[in-house]
Amino acid sequence: MQRPQILAVVGQGYVGLPLAMAAIDAGWSVIGVDNFEAKVSQINSGSSPVEDVSDLQLQSAIAKGVYRATTDFTAVADASVITICVPTPLDNKREPDLTLLRSAASGIAPYVSNETLVVSESTSYPGTLRDIIIPIVNSFKPATTSSIYFASAPERVNPGDPNWNQKNTPRLVGAVDEGSKIRALAFYEAICDAVVSVSTPEVAEAAKLLENTFRLVNIALVNEFTQLCSAGGINVHEVIDAASSKPYGFMPFRPGVGVGGHCIPVDPLYLTWWAHQNGSNATFVELADVINHGMPKYVAHRALSMVDQIINNPKVLIMGVAYKSGVGDVRETPVSELRDCLKTGGAEVAWHDPFVTTWEGTNPVDLDWDCDVAILATMQPGMKVDQLIQRGIKILDCTNSMTVREGVYSL
Numbered sequence: 141m142q143r144p145q146i147l148a149v150v151g152q153g154y155v156g157l158p159l160a161m162a163a164i165d166a167g168w169s170v171i172g173v174d175n176f177e178a179k180v181s182q183i184n185s186g187s188s189p190v191e192d193v194s195d196l197q198l199q200s201a202i203a204k205g206v207y208r209a210t211t212d213f214t215a216v217a218d219a220s221v222i223t224i225c226v227p228t229p230l231d232n233k234r235e236p237d238l239t240l241l242r243s244a245a246s247g248i249a250p251y252v253s254n255e256t257l258v259v260s261e262s263t264s265y266p267g268t269l270r271d272i273i274i275p276i277v278n279s280f281k282p283a284t285t286s287s288i289y290f291a292s293a294p295e296r297v298n299p300g301d302p303n304w305n306q307k308n309t310p311r312l313v314g315a316v317d318e319g320s321k322i323r324a325l326a327f328y329e330a331i332c333d334a335v336v337s338v339s340t341p342e343v344a345e346a347a348k349l350l351e352n353t354f355r356l357v358n359i360a361l362v363n364e365f366t367q368l369c370s371a372g373g374i375n376v377h378e379v380i381d382a383a384s385s386k387p388y389g390f391m392p393f394r395p396g397v398g399v400g401g402h403c404i405p406v407d408p409l410y411l412t413w414w415a416h417q418n419g420s421n422a423t424f425v426e427l428a429d430v431i432n433h434g435m436p437k438y439v440a441h442r443a444l445s446m447v448d449q450i451i452n453n454p455k456v457l458i459m460g461v462a463y464k465s466g467v468g469d470v471r472e473t474p475v476s477e478l479r480d481c482l483k484t485g486g487a488e489v490a491w492h493d494p495f496v497t498t499w500e501g502t503n504p505v506d507l508d509w510d511c512d513v514a515i516l517a518t519m520q521p522g523m524k525v526d527q528l529i530q531r532g533i534k535i536l537d538c539t540n541s542m543t544v545r546e547g548v549y550s551l
């Protein structure tokens with residue numbers, strides 16, 4: 141008998157909740173499992189915690205009875221497909237921390253039914269599915285479950301992106317065997333416009349790391365190039381625009397305060413760690429990480445040099461603390477390091493971000509906060525930065541979103 145199309149998504153965050161909604165659009169019923177009780181209550185009350193899923197969309201799914209969130213892992217027993225979408229951060233040694241991934245795998249294991257497909261969408265180093273997730277699930281699965289299918293399908297979503305989403309971004313799928321491949325391809329073909337089948341889960345896992353490392357090193361290159369141009373009196377953005385006129389072989393990246401978010405600063409370190417495990421060194425990637433982490437200090441230095449040097453403790457306003465425009469996500473935001481560098485330089489620092497209500501235990505100020513210089517770190521939609529120019533306050537624009545004119549300095 142055909143099993144009902146029930147998907148369990150473990151982890152209801154930036155990846156898991158949009159995936160749940162995409163599966164519902166494709167005719168699936170979805171159980172969202174998350175171990176954070178307050179988030180589960182929020183979601184079940186119809187309030188979406190992520191920008192890419194609207195309250196309306198969530199409320200409609202709940203009202204139709206095709207979606208519910210729960211903290212109870214026993215619910216996965218009803219699912220024919222289980223996807224794992226939990227965070228894969230770094231530990232305090234800046235090495236892969238798979239604690240949450242392991243706990244998600246051991247959470248589902250006792251309830252995985254026979255013939256269920258288990259997919260990891262979390263980003264991790266090659267071998268994570270085969271060497272970590274599968275042994276855990278197989279060790280704790282019910283005695284009645286003889287056959288489980290496994291695949292890796294790393295999520296590539298870019299939260300807040302108006303053009304590319306979970307559905308129209310081609311999905312990489314690498315499965316452990318033929319049966320798993322058939323099921324994984326069928327599932328993703330139902331919810332994505334295009335699916336790219338690769339030979340193993342390790343290829344899919346490595347491809348995801350390559351994609352994000354590609355961004356990291358190119359951002360590092362342009363961040364270093366910016367410092368060279370600035371020292372030589374050239375506007376880097378004009379240089380990037382000029383180079384972009386080449387119709388092939390060049391892709392523009394823009395400088396900024398550094399790199400932030402859950403992916404770009406983190407995933408390449410999964411790659412460097414994995415390289416070390418295999419007796420190799422990812423020297424180039426490690427250097428890119430160092431260069432990007434040097435940017436907050438550089439930005440702080442540039443901003444403080446714009447202040448009249450007779451002011452000992454300048455007041456600096458940071459505009460935009462989220463790691464990118466259009467979201468309230470402050471994970472790994474380089475603005476933390478920027479604030480610390482400014483404080484080390486003797487500054488009094490305040491921040492403003494219409495998308496962020498509190499940040500690291502502090503509250504925002506209004507744009508009319510009395511300051512000596514302002515740094516546009518992240519350009520948030522609707523942020524009326526022009527009012528600072530009208531008040532005669534100099535702005536260091538790290539986002540290339542303001543027209544260069546008197547009082548506005550480009551990075």
Ligand SMILES: NC(=O)c1ccc[n+]([C@@H]2O[C@H](COP(=O)([O-])OP(=O)(O)OC[C@H]3O[C@@H](n4cnc5c(N)ncnc54)[C@H](O)[C@@H]3O)[C@@H](O)[C@H]2O)c1
Nearest residue numbers: 151152153154155174175176226228240243244262263295
């Ligand atoms: N956010 C992105 O832009 C993005 C893009 C592509 C891939 N990824 C990857 O996807 C994965 C998930 O990232 P995210 O941004 O959705 O994270 P998130 O923090 O937004 O959401 C993860 C959710 O998982 C829950 N959770 C944690 N441990 C759990 C457990 N053991 N059992 C059940 N629930 C658990 C958390 O409470 C949280 O709600 C990560 O590996 C990340 O690198 C993220």
